[in-house]
Amino acid sequence: MSTVGTLKECVQLPIKDNELVDIVQKAKDWAIMHGAAMRSKSNFSPDTLNFAPFVLVPSSFPRKEFERAIHLQPTINRLMHNVAHDEEFLTTTLADTIKVDEFTGNLFNVYKKVLANGFGQRISLGLLRSDLMLDSNCRNLNGEYEESETETPSAYCCWKQVEVNTIASGFGHLGPVSRAIQSYVLRELNQAEKIARMPKNDALAGLCDGMIKAWEIYANPKAVIMFIIEDVSYNICDQRFHEFYIREKCPHIKVLRKTLTQVHDEGKLGLNKELLIGKEEVAVIYFRAGYEPGHYPSHNEWDARYLMECSRAIKCPSIHYHLAGTKKVQQALAVPGVLDRFLNDPEEIKAVTKIFTGLYSLEDNETGNATYEMALKSPEKFVLKPQREGGGNNIYGIDIPSALKKMSRFERSAWILMDLIHPPISRGYMIRPSGPVPPPVVDMVSELGIFGVIIGDVDNIICNYEAGHMLRTKLSTANEGGVAAGLGALDSPYLID
Template sequence: MKMSQARLASCIPVPMDQKALVGVIEKAKDWALMHGVGMRDKKHFTKDSIQIAPFVLLPSPFPRTEFTKAVELQQVLNELMHKVAHDEEFLETTLQNALQVDEFTASLYDIWVTVRKEGIVQSVSLGLFRSDYLMQEPDNNKIKQVEFNTVAASFGAISSNLPAMSRYVLRQLGHGDLIKNMPENKALSGLCGGITEAYDLFGVPGAVILFVVEEVSYNICDQRFHEFQISETRPEIVIYRRTLNEIYEESALNDKKQLILEGKPVAVVYYRSGYEPAQYPSSREWDARLRVERSTAIKCPSIQYQLAGTKKVQQALAAPGVLEKFMGGGASTGRVRDIFTGLYSLDFDDGGERAVEMALADAERFVLKPQREGGGNNLYGADVREALLRMRHSRERAAYILMERILPPLVSGYVVRPGGPVPPPLCDLVSELGIFGVIIGTKEKILCNRQVGHMLRTKLADANEGGVAAGLGALDSPYLLDL
């Protein structure tokens, strides 16, 4: 794809002197390993070692005004998604076409319907959310929302260590004066504070916290840091890690509808798995998910929060009049609308037909997105055209949305990867900002709502996807620019 050629200048001049570059990369790699900026090796998996997570050597420039805007909007977006999740009629209407063709979303939806019929026994939900943005270069580098993550929003923990690493690198290169332009990041303590606050609301002494994890956790540092932080700040709280299959085998509901694990009631269930179809290989995992939803445990996310995070909802919120329905008029509605890019339904109606025609005419302008979290699922460019031609008359197309492609500015930089060349080549990069939010509440009342930190994921300019865990992006820190 031909990218627009606008650029932001790197925080220090590049290319760097070869000798200085090799020296500082060696220091940075050791810093990363010793501070848990790491992941397990997918190719040679062992529980006895971690390797560095891919990272960008120099912090990437980001306009201060847009960073501040994203931070200030997070509480507004938290509340918006909370309201959406508790509007049964809106979720039903918005998802109805996708449910007919998307088995995974339909299975989540069925659980939601079941627990509502039986009567929801835990009205409190915990959301650890992340709203992701790219700068839109044709629009003066204003931020545009890529997506809103309501389940297993990752890298809050490792990202909290990134500014310290970038500060170390800048000092080693003799640019300590630049450190003042790097915002502090307290994502880890903020996210863990949300979990312990929900635990206290549950109010049962001796209750435990349950992390739902994959069969194999590659992103182990990011998950464990949450456990270590809670253990440090609240030593009395016991945390269990279980897969959905283990929850099926080892947990039960008692007569009070408490979820019991190893004889103890579970206060909070925090999902770091359960967001994609491959994580439910059999009916046992779905049964486990239903059991958790039926229980009094506070879920992060509750099933309705997860449904609110689907791409269909994102697209529906961009339609005229919908934000006003949830937020009223006023300035904050305009501010939220301002971060939306073009989002279009592919339902079988006039709007859907127009969207298909538009994308076939200029496929490079669009991204085709299914109802999935976790990266690696979207289609770009020629693939958009091919998929739409294939699905044009099939109900399957209703499971996707069409989104205008965001064209961010380029920055020259160095990506350090495990096993990669030293020194790495100077590459064109683009950065995606994620802002973390915590919300706790019931349908009637929001008990806690705050913005708690950020992450920056940076990828090669010609790579479509940017997931770090998927091996495509690299962890980074923002260097704030006054443009």
């Protein structure tokens, strides 16, 4: 059994009821009025917004681990870039998975077709987000605590990677705005001096500047940036603020929003493989949809994806970047020795190896069968993951054996097994639409996302930088914490030493 630490709170709890009721109402209004908001799923209207659930004051996060994560991001960017450009690695790694997982198979077909017919654009734009959790049970491979020189429980935590997102990495706006809400709350609580411990966060600017840079590389002053969107966008603020940033900074760059179905209906290639939507030529395609099967209701949407991949437009992500972000690839990267293929510097390889938790293949072979037996024997140590994005797809702990037993040996190849991370608990107030007033103090755990921007082709990296962060927090009892899914809440780190 693991020991889970507790992080010291940023403000003293509880806050007195009358003060709490007052500050919560002000903070809710602040959130709505600054676009820390979403459209309601239960009561949808394109004309209204609800504030997004948020944590009232920032959650503590060990400074050393935060800085380590920020510092590592350009390496993660380069790793993903190199993986995306390794055809042999993607092909062998995904070989079994695509036989059983139809969605990944369809993505892979697009990739194969583009490989056969030639890429219309060699340059890719990566707007990545590396997600991580602190692990309370942080031991090295010898079973020793890694950071044992200090005494507080939080000091035993080190961060472990949950996944790297290469498509639709959200919260470029909601990340920074969470810091702004909580700064406002701390000022209203007369604790403004604490804001200095909240790291600055320019995620929106960092990501949008990446899109603008890609637009400049495309070098047609008349071309537009196109966002690929879902039929209904609940997380609208986190897309519109990107659009508004681009329009304000570069009024000459037009931004279009199109669904995959609309691209199918309105899109075609010009003589030089330029992507034309009606009369507009598209320089950059930014996918905020296209990462789950439901976004492709018919062949038309797959045809649209292929059309875009063939085009000269710079894609975020291009199909090989999308494939590099699959869970199966993540698992394959954690196999000892594999990182050497993509990174040269031994220090970098060591640093990346340190953030991996146990990741295990479930392929139909000896290794996969050993994973299967291990999962049946002690399921409480693991999470079982399919090749999906967007939350709500994983199977946790004691639910794993019955799920695995229902699958054929062949079907298991579509899944990977991962060690469960045990983040330390922080206490605080989670504020949600129609939630109790005053809110109770609850136990919570957080997941940090670090954004990265990388632009380049197989031979050359043109730019590569870390681009801010986001923190999502959920009740400690919840398995998953998607904010759009209604389980998580906006938060930001309060760095403790």
